[in-house]
Amino acid sequence: MIIDFIYLQLLLAILVVMLFTSMFRILREYERGVIFLLGRFYKIKGPGLILVIPFVQQIVRVDLRIVTMDIPSQDVISKDNVTVRVNAVLYFRVMDPQKAIINVENFLEATSQLAQTTMRSVLGQHELDEILSARDTLNADLQRILDQSTDAWGIKVSTVEIKHVDLDESMIRAIARQAEAERARRAKVIHATGELEASKQLLEAARMLGQQPEAIQLRYLQTLTEISSENSKVIVFPLPMELGRILQEMASATSHTEDPQSPSEIT
Structure with missing residues (x-):
């Protein structure tokens, strides 16, 4: 009987120690414990060492990290x-x-x-x-x-x-064709914009050259320098557009002077 009593006391001591140790929980810095008291929400505890009463309180750990x-x-x-x-x-x-x-x-x-x-x-x-x-x-x-x-x-x-x-592969090909058409459209727009800007600059240059006839002559000489080469035996000399108009007027005036008199003037 004495031995049985000792065994019982030892067993009770072990149970008490186990219950006592289970009361303490350690929560990390990123953890929180949701405490329920007899099934009802009680409070939030943590981090660190917390106390949970066995059979009365329950704890649910929640991680607060991303x-x-x-x-x-x-x-x-x-x-x-x-x-x-x-x-x-x-x-x-x-x-x-x-x-x-x-x-x-x-x-x-x-x-x-x-x-x-x-x-x-x-x-x-x-x-x-x-x-x-x-x-x-x-x-x-x-x-x-x-x-x-x-x-x-x-x-x-x-x-x-x-x-x-x-x-889908068919959609990828359709998107590629659309992108190619868009690049072609942008290229045409850029080319047309360049032509427009060039025409404006040429118009401004023509106005400035028209104010000084000497500048036109210098431009002719520069053109001869650009088109000439060391081994070339052909000389290209540009003529002004006004020269053709003057020659045409002279030819028409000469034709009028050489016409015979009309029958009314003879009579």
Whole structure:
């Protein structure tokens, strides 16, 4: 009997020690403990050493660090009826552990599902060109909508980034042809703009040369220098356009003087 009593005391001592040690919990700097007292929310404790009464209080640990969540590829139909596959990455953190534990069953799964549906909804309101070129605007819209939706869960969405947009091969070829046509259009516009500017400069140069006839003669001599070469035996001498008009007038005047008199003058 004495031995049994000793064994019982030893067993009770071990149980007391185990209960005493289980009362103490250590939470890291980035962790918080949501304490429930008899099933009801009591308070938030941590970080450091905290006391939890066994069988009366329960603790749920919550990580406050930023969570990096990959949003799986989603089939999105754009506003111009083009099917693309888009994936993204989501950055968020728990700001209110009480809401994250009480208001939603699994805040990680809920945030992931909400991000997928929101991305399909937002990207479906834009055309393909906007999805490819205006990613900053789309990222800001996704972040704002997700942040508003998860505020009731005590979660702060800091960043949403679209990583990759997969297109069909036929659509890639169509986009390449569109880009080529756009480059050709820009080249024609640049060429036409250059011709317009050159014509304006030539008109201004003609006005300045017309004010001083000596300048035109100097321009003729410069032209001869540019077109001449060392081994060439042909000399090209430009003539002014006015010389042709003067010769034509002289020829017409000579033809009038050589015409015979009309029959009325003879009589």
